[in-house]
Amino acid sequence: MDAETKARNETRARIIKAMAHPTRVFIVDELSRRERCVCELAVMVGADNSTVSKHISILRNAGIVLQEKRGNQIFCSLRCPCVLNFFSCVESVLSASGAASSAGVQG
Amino acid sequence: MDAETKARNETRARIIKAMAHPTRVFIVDELSRRERCVCELAVMVGADNSTVSKHISILRNAGIVLQEKRGNQIFCSLRCPCVLNFFSCVESVLSASGAASSAGVQG
């Protein structure tokens, strides 16, 4: 594996990894419906504000999420909605595995 | 976030996480071209056989990769080629970030 291929795969993994956490999956899913500020997401997730802020910074550094300051709050939105395709692929994987029903994904 | 949503996001994250490592990205990319046995992939990756075997087992448990035993070897192939869409989305993200050139993804 040459250096260029190595760099490409590390870049790919870095961005995919940004999507590889339940809380961040939730945030992306929620932002696909409407923009939200950090504190709203924190309440929905049920975690500390700082925890959610760090999750969002991971998504922002990956280039997946945008943040826009309006007054006291910072509203988050999806920069690249194509990441939502991850979820439909996940459902394909689960269907092929015959394990979808146990995770409530098909309902 | 209700229990069903929580379970769904954990399932999604588990499968996306299987794709969130440079070595596993390489394996999936390589299997999109042709099937390979573990030892071939280990040579290409430049890692121990056992290390690659564990990476493949993560992909297999996620439902992304299939393994078929033929003689002495076990050949791996993609069970769900839709995971390749992850890569094109990654390139969209990089294009939007204007950082694609620094990672050699566009070349």
Place this chain on the structure above:
DNA sequence: ACAGTTGTTGGCAATTTTGCCAAAATGCCA
């Protein structure tokens, strides 16, 4: 039977990730 190849598993140390608290920065309103 025996040696060699291939693949998996267990164990372990090093690294990374995660989530909370505390503290600081910014902006709103009175």
Place this chain on the structure above:
DNA sequence: TGGCATTTTGGCAAAATTGCCAACAACTGT
């Protein structure tokens, strides 16, 4: 100006991930 809400950052301990070696299992060919 002072109090309050929102967000980020640093620090830290707990948890998860990673990669190697050693051991074991399965198959091939002699």
